[in-house]
Amino acid sequence: MITIFLIGAGVCMFLLSVRKYIAIIKYAPSGSLRIRWIFLFVLTVFFLLGYIAQIIIEYRDLIVNEKVLIGLVYLFGAIYVLLVVSLSLSTIKQFGEEDKIKERSEKLELFVRERTKELGKKSKELEKSKKELENKVLELEKFNTLSVGRELRMVELKKKIKELEEKLK
Numbered sequence: 256m257i258t259i260f261l262i263g264a265g266v267c268m269f270l271l272s273v274r275k276y277i278a279i280i281k282y283a284p285s286g287s288l289r290i291r292w293i294f295l296f297v298l299t300v301f302f303l304l305g306y307i308a309q310i311i312i313e314y315r316d317l318i319v320n321e322k323v324l325i326g327l328v329y330l331f332g333a334i335y336v337l338l339v340v341s342l343s344l345s346t347i348k349q350f351g352e353e354d355k356i357k358e359r360s361e362k363l364e365l366f367v368r369e370r371t372k373e374l375g376k377k378s379k380e381l382e383k384s385k386k387e388l389e390n391k392v393l394e395l396e397k398f399n400t401l402s403v404g405r406e407l408r409m410v411e412l413k414k415k416i417k418e419l420e421e422k423l424k
Contacts, residue, residue: 259313262306269303288349291342298335305331 276296283289305328312319 259310262310262313266303266306266310269299269306272299273303284349288342288345291338291345295335295338295342298331298338302331302335 273296276292276299280289280292280296283292309324311317
């Protein structure tokens with residue numbers, strides 16, 4: 256009777272595991288990782304059915320070749336452990352890659368922020384230089400206007416001097 260109770264406790268654990276597997280499969284990314292989780296789920300259901308079958312065998316006191324049954328339990332138990340370990344490794348590697356991507360993304364964001372600050376400073380400097388150059392251009396235009404005006408006045412005065420000189424002659 257204790258055997259049936261212990262196997263029944265194992266069935267309860269497997270039923271809880273099945274609920275967890277369903278959640279894992281729901282959130283697992285598509286691809287080989289998800290397929291491996293599904294395979295592990297199927298293997299867990301197979302174990303669950305084996306436990307239930309063992310309860311029936313114990314309860315009805317059926318005669319079964321126990322050595323074959325024990326051999327199957329060991330075989331599928333080993334397969335299960337191998338899958339759990341390899342799936343855990345794959346999952347950890349995937350999280351590691353996601354961490355690397357996140358780290359690179361943060362570095363890139365920092366670089367972009369710094370570069371944006373630099374470009375902002377350069378833009379302000381260029382605006383300042385542009386205003387300074389515009390002011391110098393205005394000054395040069397004023398100087399040019401004055402110079403040209405002065406030159407024209409000089410030409411006009413020279414003409415007048417010539418006229419006056421001719422009148423005097």
